[in-house]
Amino acid sequence: MSVQVEQLTKIYGTQKAVDNISFQVKHGDILGFLGPNGAGKSTAMKMITGYISPSAGKVSVSGIDMLKNPQEGQKAIGYLPENNPLYKEMFIKEYLHFVAGVYKLEAKKEAVKRVIEMTGLVVEQHKKIGQLSKGYRQRVGIAQALIHDPKVLILDEPMSGLDPNQLEEIRQLIRELGKDKTVIFSTHIMQEVQAICNRVMIIQNGKIVANDTVNNITQQIHGVQKIVFSMEKPIDINTFKALEIIDSIEQKGNLTYEVTGKDAYQLKKALFRIAVKTDNPILQLQDMGTNLEGIFKQLTHSSK
Ligand SMILES: Nc1ncnc2c1ncn2[C@@H]1O[C@H](COP(=O)(O)OP(=O)(O)OP(=O)(O)O)[C@@H](O)[C@H]1O
Ligand SMILES: [Mg+2]
Secondary structure (H helix, E strand, O other), X not given: OOEEEEEEEEEEOOEEEEEEEEEEEOOOOEEEEEOOOOOOHHHHHHHHOOXXXXXXXXXXXXXXXXXXXXXXHHHOEEEEOOOOOOOOOOEHHHHHHHHHHHOOOOOHHHHHHHHHHHOOOOOOOOOEHHHOOHHHHHHHHHHHHHOOOOOEEEEEOOOOOOOHHHHXXXXXXXXXXXXXXXXXXXXXXHHHHHHHOOEEEEEEOOEEEEEEEHHHHHHHOOOOEEEXXXXXXXXXXXXXXXXXXXXXXXXXXXXXXXXEEOOHHHHHHHHHHHHHHOXXXXXXXXEEEEOHHHHHHHHHHHOO
């Protein structure tokens, strides 16, 4: 197992920021770590990386006990902390050389060149960190996490503040990295998890409320299936609301509606039946699939 967490707990005063969580991540997994603000994601990540010590529990990374041997463990971990703290007065290369020095790397120059290329920093590489846009600073944060070629990457909100183009590039980078590394990253953006991860873990009030493959989680838990459709004439929303199969219906535009329910097949059948019965043809219908956002809302609501 690449990362093994057992009964990990962090208590601040009377609050259990992380409450007895256990999970494992295996080599090559990309785990999306989801949870609302204050759920305990950053606290858990800080304990896994040995940044802060747990109140109870155990963490091992690449077989190394992080409590007994944090320095050895940290060699196996690349960590992008929340808010990506960087030295703004330093030049990118200067900073990355400095980080390479902290890890006592021998081939510093090669390592710096490698991570600059990997993270798409070549064009900006001669700038000071303080002169960079947010997205490029984020890349410097990822570059410093990669400098010692760690087996495990812990990225606390690597996507925050990126524009759509940069998002796609960083997604691609994380996918690439996931091929030969274990990646755990936290985010609030469900689409990121669906786009990149094979595993998802949802945390709420310091407790794990879901931990599974992205596929399983969308199948096993009552998903929110969404269908958007347009009809020729206006509909009587109450006719739809009365159906047990439909959880919600909302008008989205002129003659366009969105229904949700737990079973897309049954939803579609019901829609076609109403269309025939009321002589109101369906002109367009789009199955939006199960959305992880709905699942996230369900899970983090029900456990309150
Ligand atoms: N140093 C600290 N002292 C006291 N309480 C803390 C400390 N660090 C975190 N907490 C509390 O622990 C809880 C979990 O915080 P944490 O930062 O881990 O959440 P998070 O899931 O990362 O949230 P976000 O999505 O907002 O980043 C919060 O209630 C927070 O106030
Ligand atoms: Mg956080």
